[in-house]
Amino acid sequence: MKYYLSSYKFGNQIKELKRLIPQNNKIGHINNSRDWVGADPERVNKHQQEEIELLNEIGFKAEPLDLKEYFNKTEELKSKLNSLGGIWVSGGNTFVLRMAMKLSGFDRIFKELITRNDFLYGGYSAGICILSDSLKSIDIVDDPNNFPYKGINKPIYEGLGVFNYSFMPHYDSDHFESEAIGKEIQRCIDNKWLFKALRDGEVIIVE
DSSP states (O other): OEEEEESSTTTTOHHHHHHTOOSSOEEEEEOGGGOOTTOOHHHHHHHHHHHHHHHHHHTOEEEEOOGGGGTTOHHHHHHHHHTOSEEEEOOSOHHHHHHHHHHHTHHHHHHHHTTOTTOEEEEETHHHHTTBSBOGGGTTTSOTTOOOSTTOOSOOOBOOOSBSSEEETTTTSSSTTHHHHHHHHHHHHHHTOOEEEOOTTOEEEEO
16 A cells, blocks of 8 residues: 555645556545534535545546445445545544544455555545554544444544554644644653654655
């Protein structure tokens, strides 16, 4: 799997993102990090459509991939993901995203997806935080006790485990979460937790 990991939105490496487009340029846009209790559905849908349009302008064939439609339908989700060349995972609440991944079986399927050299994982904010081995370092920024789905009523702190450090997006940036990220970073330092801070615009590419 290849990774395009941005602090915010698509970052400042659009040319590199174009280069990473797989031969199968069909990509699923996962927006479940914005399913939190109290979210404005109209605003959420508008946000997703804007990002899908941008992905299409870059050269992808993007479509919504709502993990809620696959709750308790893991085999169907597996088939869908296998038909794609990549996914784009949007920002929002990392803990809500993690719950959706659990209920749909995405977290189990992901263990197989990471072995594919022809698959692209792109995302930002919550979409990259979810890749860490633990989510304990971001529960100041993201509310871990927001439970929008039936079947889960306690936070999941286990990430997808691709990286043994936490991502700290929006560091020292003009973003409303930047101050809280600063507090998270200090907590990481105090507890000797590994982390990597990214300013908005910065991107990490892993091939």
